[in-house]
Each structure stands twice: as structure tokens, then as C-alpha cells.
Amino acid sequence: MSIRDKNYIITMxxxxxxxxxxxxxxxxxxxxxxxDFDGNTARSLEATWSAFESNSYIIEDWAKNVMTWADVKEEAVRVVASIPADAYHEGWRTGECKIK
Incomplete structure (x- = not known):
């Protein structure tokens, strides 16, 4: 799978x-x-993809240190873990619980 098709997953x-x-x-x-590309965003994007594909840390660094939640919130999708159904049986017996 190309880096272009991936998601940056963050835990809040x-x-x-x-x-x-x-x-x-x-x-x-x-x-x-x-x-740096005479205002040509398309050329800059191709260079960005090349950099991201060769070093995925650049993605994390840019996201964490330059971008804000406001920059991404419209595109963010909540990730729900998918676990096997039989794991719920064990979770029911051993999971952390609280009565509030």
C-alpha cells in the first residue's frame, strides 16, 4: 500500500x-x-510525496509540530478497534469496570 493511501492515526x-x-x-x-517551487503547489506536492515515502517520520513531525487539530478536524475519522467477537467474552470477565 502506498503512503498516499494511508492514514495518520493519533490517540487523543x-x-x-x-x-x-x-x-x-x-x-x-x-x-x-x-x-521553493516558484509557487507551484503541484511540483511541491510531488516532492512532498517523495519525501514522505522515503521517510515516514516527516509525516509525524509535520503533523505534530506544524499542524493543529483545526487543520485536520474536518477530515478526521474516528477509528474504532475491531476485535473478534469471542474477545468480548473474555473482556466481560476480566475487563476493568466501574460503578458510577
């Missing part, structure tokens, strides 16, 4: 997990660096 303080298409991060990155 409340334990929810969110997926943001790497494309959203790539476009943000490319728009910033378009100035």
Missing part, C-alpha cells in the same frame, strides 16, 4: 483514536513549501 487524551488521511498532511506540507 480521552483514549479515542482518529485517522487523518496522509494526503491532508501532504497537501498542507506542499502548500507551505510551494514557495
Amino acid at each position: 487524551p480521552d483514549g479515542t483514536r482518529w485517522g487523518i488521511p496522509v494526503e491532508v498532511i501532504a497537501v498542507h506540507h506542499a502548500q507551505y513549501f510551494a514557495k
Whole structure:
């Protein structure tokens, strides 16, 4: 699977997990660096994809240190873990519980 088809998954303080298409991060990155390509965002985006494919840490670094939640929230999708149905039986018996 190409990096272009992947999602950046982040776990929030409340334990929810969110997926943001790497494309959203790539476009943000490319728009910033378009100035290095005479304002050509398409060329900048191709360079961004190349960088992202060779070093996925660039994606995380850009997302965490340059972008904000406001930059991605419209594209974010909550990720729900899928576990086998029989795991719920064990979870019911051994899972953490609270009465509130």
C-alpha cells in the first residue's frame, strides 16, 4: 500500500483514536513549501510525496509540530478497534469496570 493511501492515526487524551488521511498532511506540507517551487503547489506536492515515502517520520513531525487539530478536524475519522467477537467474552470477565 502506498503512503498516499494511508492514514495518520493519533490517540487523543480521552483514549479515542482518529485517522487523518496522509494526503491532508501532504497537501498542507506542499502548500507551505510551494514557495521553493516558484509557487507551484503541484511540483511541491510531488516532492512532498517523495519525501514522505522515503521517510515516514516527516509525516509525524509535520503533523505534530506544524499542524493543529483545526487543520485536520474536518477530515478526521474516528477509528474504532475491531476485535473478534469471542474477545468480548473474555473482556466481560476480566475487563476493568466501574460503578458510577
